[in-house]
Amino acid sequence: MLIRPCILEDYNHIITNFLEFWDNDTPLSRHHVLFIREFGNTAYVAEINNRIAGYLLGFFAQSGPYAYSHMLAVHQNFRRQGVARELYHNFIKDALAHGCTELRATAAPYNKSTIAFHTAFGMTMHGEPDHENIPIIPNYGGPGIDRVLFTMPLTSITQ
Numbered sequence: 005m006l007i008r009p010c011i012l013e014d015y016n017h018i019i020t021n022f023l024e025f026w027d028n029d030t031p032l033s034r035h036h037v038l039f040i041r042e043f044g045n046t047a048y049v050a051e052i053n054n055r056i057a058g059y060l061l062g063f064f065a066q067s068g069p070y071a072y073s074h075m076l077a078v079h080q081n082f083r084r085q086g087v088a089r090e091l092y093h094n095f096i097k098d099a100l101a102h103g104c105t106e107l108r109a110t111a112a113p114y115n116k117s118t119i120a121f122h123t124a125f126g127m128t129m130h131g132e133p134d135h136e137n138i139p140i141i142p143n144y145g146g147p148g149i150d151r152v153l154f155t156m157p158l159t160s161i162t163q
């Protein structure tokens with residue numbers, strides 16, 4: 005597996021083959037091209053046999069020393085092979101070099117695979133338990149949009 009920067013050509017491939025990476029196209033509007041054009045040093049793809057197996061679009065925050073994972077997705081054919089884990093390890097390596105002390109991500113409470121992944125990765129969930137006992141922060145994603153917030157101190161990561 006090769007982790008490398010996500011360039012515009014990769015981005016175009018992801019957008020035009022979106023449902024190979026996601027179950028529906030709801031998250032499509034959150035894949036703004038600025039994550040490549042303006043935050044390209046924190047956009048990555050994982051390549052396996054010359055195919056894009058997954059990607060991470062992130063940034064280093066302006067409001068504190070944290071690295072935020074905005075979008076993380078793995079191609080349906082390459083799941084449960086450690087692709088997301090490798091993408092995170094690479095992001096964390098760059099985040100530590102940048103001086104970040106925390107990794108952050110959010111998820112919709114109904115997105116069970118991402119909650120399972122982030123929990124397995126060792127991230128802490130914040131918020132009050134909902135009816136399914138999933139900790140959520142009401143309106144974290146905007147009015148009426150509850151989110152699970154994950155954090156992890158980067159000093160605890162063993163590379």
Ligand SMILES: CC(C)(COP(=O)(O)OP(=O)(O)OC[C@H]1O[C@@H](n2cnc3c(N)ncnc32)[C@H](O)[C@@H]1OP(=O)(O)O)[C@@H](O)C(=O)NCCC(=O)NCCS
Nearest residue numbers: 075076077078083084085086087088089117118120121124
């Ligand atoms: C969530 C997602 C990125 C995980 O990618 P992945 O490459 O399959 O994850 P990994 O192989 O690195 O998983 C590492 C560990 O996380 C846990 N995990 C990952 N996916 C899981 C799932 N669907 N159910 C339960 N545990 C899961 C497991 O403990 C796994 O280790 P194991 O396979 O040895 O048991 C992938 O399922 C995905 O792309 N989902 C759709 C897009 C999405 O919802 N993205 C997140 C929102 S930004």
